Amino acid sequence: MSQALALYQLQEIELGILRCQKRLSEIAAALEDNQAVAEARARLEAAQKTLTPLHTRARNLELEIQSNADKIRATDERLYSGSVRNPKELQDMQQEIQALKRRNAELEDTLLEMMLAVEEAEAALASARADLQQITGDWETQNQNLLDEQARLKADETRLAEQRRQALSHISAEDLKLYNALKPRRHNQPVAVLDGDTCAACGVEQTMAIISDLDRGVSLVKCMSCGRILVRKPGKA
Ligand SMILES: [Zn+2]
The missing domain is CATH 1.10.287 (Helix Hairpins)
Structure with a gap:
């Protein structure tokens, strides 16, 4: 698994945890009322x-x-x-x-x-x-x-x-540090899927160089616009 993909999976899990927590606090409020x-x-x-x-x-x-x-x-x-x-x-x-x-x-x-x-x-x-x-x-x-x-x-x-x-356990301390640094500034989504040649988070089309780096497996390529770590959608080529 690429480092970017490992970070993407971490992000999806953490977003799932946030959704759980949000709904749990809504339920707690409803039970009070x-x-x-x-x-x-x-x-x-x-x-x-x-x-x-x-x-x-x-x-x-x-x-x-x-x-x-x-x-x-x-x-x-x-x-x-x-x-x-x-x-x-x-x-x-x-x-x-x-x-x-x-x-x-x-x-x-x-x-x-x-x-x-x-x-x-x-x-x-x-x-x-x-x-x-x-x-x-x-x-x-x-x-x-x-x-x-x-x-x-x-x-x-x-x-x-x-x-x-x-x-x-699949993520290096250095990558995690970058991920955590980006997280608060990117609405808990420091990793973005590259959809074709476009960053799915900010919608900006990436240069050929960035796409080429990503496809060659260069470690942690970032979106030229929003700075998120780019990843190819899991399961897709
Ligand atoms: Zn972007």
Whole structure:
């Protein structure tokens, strides 16, 4: 294998590692971002917050109605027991009973409205709960896909790291130094394929002398324009 080809293979492996790393960081970010689930949970909490005070108010109305009914019964019993004879007192008791009955009629109307509101709030809560379940389910499925992809990419990364180690064993320290020096200035692609007589990286046509050097196997011929190390495409003549 020519030195240029060994460097080209190293470059392809390293680009593969970079692609893995890029996708792995995207996946890590996606796994962090579960906004849809958080929003559905917030809607459920809001529905619960609406329902709780309605329940409390309905319960309080029931208690007040019950208490008034008890008072009506007790006053009624006293009224007909014969123990009270004073006409003014008897009249007051009758008026009190009437007042309590009117009050309870009002309270029962309010309670009915409250029960309807409770029903509505309970339906909203059930719907929010179903939404959360659906969204959480979707999230978990998506999550699983991402976790599967993450596992595949990590295996790829390990395999590529081993390939890189082997590729490096074919490369001299001097060549590697040149390769590493070019790498940051050439977007991680210090090696370019010669496509016909054109550098595939920068698109500049090379001189006959350069092509001749490359075809004669002169060590590390560089593109006259971008300075990348030129290589004939592996597998091609
Ligand atoms: Zn070039």
